Structure formats: C-alpha cells, structure tokens
Amino acid sequence: MDISEIRLDIEAIEQNAALSEETNFNSRADAIDNLEFNVIDRIEGLLHTINRPDELIALKQYADRVKRRLEDINNNLFRRLRADIQAGGCRGAVFKSLIDQYVGRVSSGGSQPPDEIGYDSLDLFINGLLLSQAAPTETKDREPEMVYYQQTPARIILELVEKAHLTEKDIFYDVGSGLGQVPILVHLLTGATAKGVEFEPAYSDYARESAVDLNLSGVEFINTDARTADFSDGTVFFMYTPFAGRLLQAVLDKLLAESQQRVIKLFSYGPCTPQLARQSWLKSIDQNEAHLYKLGVFTTLL
Ligand SMILES: C[S@@+](CC[C@H](N)C(=O)[O-])C[C@H]1O[C@@H](n2cnc3c(N)ncnc32)[C@H](O)[C@@H]1O
Structure with missing residues (x-):
C-alpha cells in the first residue's frame, strides 16, 4: 500500500456519511478498527523506512483526526444512554431492545467457534x-x-x-x-x-x-x-x-x-x-x- 492508497482509504472513511449516524455502531466500530490496525499501524511502519517523513506524519495526523471524530460519536452516544440508565428508564426489555438497535440481534452464543473466546x-x-x-x-x-x-x-x-x-x-x-x-x-x-x-x-x-x-x-x-x-x-x-x-x-x-x-x-x-x-x-x-x-x-x- 503506497501513500496515495492510504490517503484514499482515510478519505473513503471520512466521506462515508452513514458512519456518523449513531445507530450504525457496528460499521463505525469496523472503521475505527480499520483506521487503528490497518491505516495508522501501516503509516507507523512506513515512518521507519523513509528519510523525509513529513508527508507521512501529516497523513497520520489526518487518520488520527478521522478516528477521533468517530470515537466522539460513540462517546456522545454512551453519555446519552448512560443518562437514560441513571434516570431509571432503561431496564429489562427496553435495555435489550437498545442493544438490538445499536448492535443487532445477538443469537445464543453468537457465531464464535466454541474453542475461542472472541470479542466483538x-x-x-x-x-x-x-x-x-x-x-x-x-x-x-x-x-x-x-x-x-x-x-x-x-x-x-x-x-x-x-x-x-x-x-x-x-x-x-x-x-x-x-x-x-x-x-x-x-x-x-x-x-x-x-x-x-x-x-x-x-x-x-x-x-x-x-x-x-x-x-x-x-x-x-x-x-x-x-x-x-x-x-x-x-x-x-x-x-x-x-x-x-x-x-x-x-x-x-x-x-x-x-x-x-x-x-x-x-x-x-x-x-x-x-x-x-x-x-x-x-x-x-x-x-x-x-x-x-x-x-x-x-x-x-x-
Ligand atoms: C477470569 S476473571 C472473570 C471476571 C468477571 N467474572 C468477568 O467476566 O468480567 C476471574 C476473576 O476472579 C477473581 N478471583 C480470583 N480468585 C478469587 C477468589 N479466591 N475469590 C474471589 N475472586 C477471585 C480475579 O481477581 C478475577 O477478577
């Protein structure tokens, strides 16, 4: 992956308006994961191999900004949902439907193989x-x-x-x-x-x-x-x-x-x-x- 490909990847995430919708929690989680483990890790790897890293440093700052913006959407969401729990209005079936709304319905045991812990x-x-x-x-x-x-x-x-x-x-x-x-x-x-x-x-x-x-x-x-x-x-x-x-x-x-x-x-x-x-x-x-x-x-x- 060269520098222009990395930039295109970050731009694609930044311009994906659906990621800003609070309910798209799973897609946002994937995008944050992609930025952290694919894009930013990649840039850090390249930084060690290049003599004039200014362009890469700027690219990393760009990726960090986009990642922080997505994390802020989650943090605001969690603050609001925590306020609902604190007010006592989010229990039992209401709480379960909240999970379904943001993460989707979770089937018994999920899709993980039985011999792995696996978080999602x-x-x-x-x-x-x-x-x-x-x-x-x-x-x-x-x-x-x-x-x-x-x-x-x-x-x-x-x-x-x-x-x-x-x-x-x-x-x-x-x-x-x-x-x-x-x-x-x-x-x-x-x-x-x-x-x-x-x-x-x-x-x-x-x-x-x-x-x-x-x-x-x-x-x-x-x-x-x-x-x-x-x-x-x-x-x-x-x-x-x-x-x-x-x-x-x-x-x-x-x-x-x-x-x-x-x-x-x-x-x-x-x-x-x-x-x-x-x-x-x-x-x-x-x-x-x-x-x-x-x-x-x-x-x-x-
Ligand atoms: C594998 S973790 C599980 C934590 C928790 N049940 C969860 O799922 O998030 C095991 C926990 O048991 C605690 N633990 C270990 N020995 C204990 C003991 N003798 N009495 C009480 N807790 C103990 C550990 O400190 C640790 O927090």
Whole structure:
C-alpha cells in the first residue's frame, strides 16, 4: 500500500456519511478498527523506512483526526444512554431492545467457534456503556490457583440471561466478578438482584463505583475471597474460571452445601467447566461441558 492508497482509504472513511449516524455502531466500530490496525499501524511502519517523513506524519495526523471524530460519536452516544440508565428508564426489555438497535440481534452464543473466546462489537458497546473509567491496577498478590482478570464476552452473558429465566426473586452471583460488568448487565436485563464477589479490592471498588454512577440499587459488590463469601441467599451462580484446582473445589463444596438447602443453577465459562461437569451433585443441562468456550449450564441433582 503506497501513500496515495492510504490517503484514499482515510478519505473513503471520512466521506462515508452513514458512519456518523449513531445507530450504525457496528460499521463505525469496523472503521475505527480499520483506521487503528490497518491505516495508522501501516503509516507507523512506513515512518521507519523513509528519510523525509513529513508527508507521512501529516497523513497520520489526518487518520488520527478521522478516528477521533468517530470515537466522539460513540462517546456522545454512551453519555446519552448512560443518562437514560441513571434516570431509571432503561431496564429489562427496553435495555435489550437498545442493544438490538445499536448492535443487532445477538443469537445464543453468537457465531464464535466454541474453542475461542472472541470479542466483538457487542463487547465494545457494553464496555463503552458500562465501564466508563480506565481499569485499575491490581493491588494484591494472587495465589497460584487464582486466575487473572479477563472479562466474559457479552454475548455469553446475554445467553446466560436467556437460559437462567431470572426473576426479581432471584439472587444472582458472579463468583470472581472483576470490574463488575456481569452483575450490572444481568441486573439491567432482568431486574434480579445481582452480586459480585471479588478478591481484588481495586476491582470491586471500581465495580461498586460503576453501579453507583449508573444509579443501580439492585447490584452489590463484595470484596472477599470466594472461599469465605456468604452465598446463603444465592439462587443462580456464574463463574468465568476465577480459580482452578483445589481452590475451585473448595468453592464448589461451599455451593454443594448451599444446594442442600435449595435448588441452585450454576453457569460456567472457560476451563473450569470440566471440573463442574465432574461434580456428582450437578447435572449438565445442555451438554456443553466439553466446550471450554461455550456456556456451561448446570443444575442441582435432587
Ligand atoms: C477470569 S476473571 C472473570 C471476571 C468477571 N467474572 C468477568 O467476566 O468480567 C476471574 C476473576 O476472579 C477473581 N478471583 C480470583 N480468585 C478469587 C477468589 N479466591 N475469590 C474471589 N475472586 C477471585 C480475579 O481477581 C478475577 O477478577
């Protein structure tokens, strides 16, 4: 790709009026991605090989300007939608139709292959909407069996909501809740009380501040080790592999004790799913336990 081709690419994006329409979120996400990883990366690569880089520097500034203009459209959109959530008018079916309007209808599990995590424009939309601040750095050392923070793809959370049939009587727990977007999303979509248990205080503080900022009263974040958490009111649990081995087994044993008091549902994602499938007290509902990156769905055996 030479300099004039790169310029034509940027101009094509700049002159595409449809990208300025707020509802064209997916096309705008693709254009931002193209500018960042195709155009700007390419220019930076060429800058190292050319003696008089003035033209390239100007081209990079042009690409940056066009990219910032598209990002500003998203930022204004998120500000307006956050104000709707804060005012209390954007919950349940209204919130779901908002997602459909901007990102399109998301089918169960999406189109990702079952052995890859895969993030998409739905994640960009949900992150822009719910995670408005930069992520904090960790403050505590993790034990070897504790897994680092990585977020659940949003399409998996939508699938969980579809399959869990949560009502306002349910108490949902995300075990190892990181920055908190799972409980926040579950609460916004269902009205159920949603709680997150998180070992790292910087993460649970972040999650709590996000919920307060969105004016959500049915969401709670508890900073504790899942081994010592009180799960006695929980009816539906989710874990995106927060830990492994004996630590995972210790928390599963706690949930076993809870399941002797009432029926609970358990959802999982990632490499923890096979260990859940080996628990004699759990029944796999849709035989996804061999697929690490499909949603695992379990219920208590009575
Ligand atoms: C793979 S991330 C999942 C985060 C979150 N569920 C999400 O999808 O965005 C695992 C999380 O579990 C947390 N974690 C690890 N060990 C924990 C423990 N013993 N008790 C509570 N949380 C723990 C980590 O700090 C991390 O935030």
